[in-house]
Amino acid sequence: MNWFRFILQNREQVLELTGEHLWLVGISTLLAAVIGIPLGVLIARSPWWNKPVLGGANIIQTIPSLALFGFLLPVPWLGARADRLAILALTLYALLPIIRNTYTGIRGVDAAVVEAGRGMGMTERQLLFQVQLPLAMSVILSGVRVAVVISVGLATIAAAIGAGGLGEFIFRGLAMVDDKVILAGAIPAAILALGADFGLGRLEKSLRAR
Amino acid sequence: MRGFLYFGDSVTDGDGKTTAAKQWDIGKIVADVGYGGVFDARFLENLFVGRYFQWLLHVDKFHLHFMGATQERCAFAASDAASAQSGGLREGESLAVVGVESLYLEGGAVGLGEQGDAPVSHRAVDVHEDECDLRGALLECCRNPGERGQRCLRKESSKLQSYCVGGKSGGRVAGNHGKWNSGMLADMPSTVAPANTGPVIEFCDVSYRVGDAQILAGVNLQVQRGETLVLLGRSGSGKTTTLKLVNRLAAPSAGEVRVRGVPTTEGDVIQLRRGIGYVIQEVGLFPHFTVERNIGLVPRIEGWAEEKIRARIEELLQLVGLEREIMSRYPHQLSGGQRQRVGVARALAADPEILLMDEPFGALDPLTRDELQREFLALQQSLEKTVVFVTHDLREALRLGSRVALMEGGRLVTVLPPQEFVRSTDQWAAAYVKAFGDGLESVANRGVS
Numbered sequence: 001m002n003w004f005r006f007i008l009q010n011r012e013q014v015l016e017l018t019g020e021h022l023w024l025v026g027i028s029t030l031l032a033a034v035i036g037i038p039l040g041v042l043i044a045r046s047p048w049w050n051k052p053v054l055g056g057a058n059i060i061q062t063i064p065s066l067a068l069f070g071f072l073l074p075v076p077w078l079g080a081r082a083d084r085l086a087i088l089a090l091t092l093y094a095l096l097p098i099i100r101n102t103y104t105g106i107r108g109v110d111a112a113v114v115e116a117g118r119g120m121g122m123t124e125r126q127l128l129f130q131v132q133l134p135l136a137m138s139v140i141l142s143g144v145r146v147a148v149v150i151s152v153g154l155a156t157i158a159a160a161i162g163a164g165g166l167g168e169f170i171f172r173g174l175a176m177v178d179d180k181v182i183l184a185g186a187i188p189a190a191i192l193a194l195g196a197d198f199g200l201g202r203l204e205k206s207l208r209a210r
Numbered sequence: 211m212r213g214f215l216y217f218g219d220s221v222t223d224g225d226g227k228t229t230a231a232k233q234w235d236i237g238k239i240v241a242d243v244g245y246g247g248v249f250d251a252r253f254l255e256n257l258f259v260g261r262y263f264q265w266l267l268h269v270d271k272f273h274l275h276f277m278g279a280t281q282e283r284c285a286f287a288a289s290d291a292a293s294a295q296s297g298g299l300r301e302g303e304s305l306a307v308v309g310v311e312s313l314y315l316e317g318g319a320v321g322l323g324e325q326g327d328a329p330v331s332h333r334a335v336d337v338h339e340d341e342c343d344l345r346g347a348l349l350e351c352c353r354n355p356g357e358r359g360q361r362c363l364r365k366e367s368s369k370l371q372s373y374c375v376g377g378k379s380g381g382r383v384a385g386n387h388g389k390w391n392s393g394m395l396a397d398m399p400s401t402v403a404p405a406n407t408g409p410v411i412e413f414c415d416v417s418y419r420v421g422d423a424q425i426l427a428g429v430n431l432q433v434q435r436g437e438t439l440v441l442l443g444r445s446g447s448g449k450t451t452t453l454k455l456v457n458r459l460a461a462p463s464a465g466e467v468r469v470r471g472v473p474t475t476e477g478d479v480i481q482l483r484r485g486i487g488y489v490i491q492e493v494g495l496f497p498h499f500t501v502e503r504n505i506g507l508v509p510r511i512e513g514w515a516e517e518k519i520r521a522r523i524e525e526l527l528q529l530v531g532l533e534r535e536i537m538s539r540y541p542h543q544l545s546g547g548q549r550q551r552v553g554v555a556r557a558l559a560a561d562p563e564i565l566l567m568d569e570p571f572g573a574l575d576p577l578t579r580d581e582l583q584r585e586f587l588a589l590q591q592s593l594e595k596t597v598v599f600v601t602h603d604l605r606e607a608l609r610l611g612s613r614v615a616l617m618e619g620g621r622l623v624t625v626l627p628p629q630e631f632v633r634s635t636d637q638w639a640a641a642y643v644k645a646f647g648d649g650l651e652s653v654a655n656r657g658v659s
Contacts, residue, residue, distance in 0.1 A: 120507060121484030
């Protein structure tokens, strides 16, 4: 249990890096939700946008993460600070699950329910905010959950461009060929991912119960 | 000013002449107001919001089923054993409601008359609450004719008499052979709007196609105020599409659908839909809304005051026979029958003139279905909405419809009253009747010969 002792010895730094990690993941997921949910709504309502939007998000997903960080490095304002860049990259990766689940969720709302609402004279806006989005919420949330879990993992790579986070330990450990340092980064990251997954899972379940 | 209201198909005037009340505007209006269709929402509100409407509904609760609308006859009949035993109205007895100008303020009257070409006796009661509890008196009278209730009716009727004929002794309203003075009808409340007599819903040569598929072809159909038109047909015959054309969930490819004289493709579709109640199979309830929010949906999006919505919801729950306790439940916590009742209450929430019902009872077990059909009949006879009802069940169609429209392959085959439908020689109608077997005549006649 060398790594455990290492963590205890360096607990301040571990906590600080965990905080950075959380910040990267939190901000990027938030951005991805803010962009991705409206896009998902858009493609659920007008099929014409379906292919370009989902296609674009798919393509982003296929770019290797290190390469994406590299691509973005020369961009003027972004490249100036590594965390901005990391957040942008993580946001892009988180988009696909969120867009896709929003789309699936809204399309999955019982057509009869929507039609009943429409038949009673609800406007499209009322339908969206009072019926479709609330009913799709658990599916959308499971998309967010996937995005968070992916981001927690990906954020470790952000350390390669100096954006901080638990990846610092991992890269340092790799350079030093020291397991305990690698584990001091990897294990908290894994716990973060599991914790986020569990927490959001509970939230999702409570929404579904209604 | 003195107004006079009368429910019924006919009255005898002072000279012994029998006149169809419905020919008089007021008769029509009252038929519209008291039992259904809206002719002027404001007048209706003045007249029947609150206690008057309440007691009419309460009367209904006590099994005084209003049998008349489809027969063009205003007859309340004690239609089940329970009320017959408790001394309810005799079978075929009619309930006439008469009133004075202050009806919507404080006065008014109810008369019980016997069915026939002319009402021969009328027991009337003042609505004035200080002197007589109308509801109590009426129920008392129904339960126990000759007892306290009737005394009350009789007592109040003398006052009514003076109301009616301005002190002259010509109109013997109560307890006697009615002599109805047409002069009583001279002064109408000025708030009364002229009754609109045109069809409420009209299909003019309507076709509907999706791509190459012709769903409906050349449908011509008129739905009159206060009637229940049943669209009958097998799956895929176009009945649901026909229904959706009314609230413009579908727009005709050719021809025109007119609602209250206005083509559905013109005007604000949202307003059109809010004026039409829509009931579909139980899935139409919002699963994430409580019963209370489901029922209050249209009033809320229409921006009613919160207290008004609450009051309306409670009224509706009572109307459809649901307990108050279920208000906070979610649809999945209800039984099928309860869900369907909530669906009906939701459709009625903003008091629409038109009600569209798409196989509302299709998913229910036979007993619950029978119960809901019975309640629907009672409800429809007290509210007299203009209803378009889709079903594939001939028995249901004959039982509920004032006319049955048979559809086949996107065409309207025939439109007939139930009694004629069972005897129709039309091949499709005959095929339908044959498939459902014997005993249909009695369903079609509904025990009313």
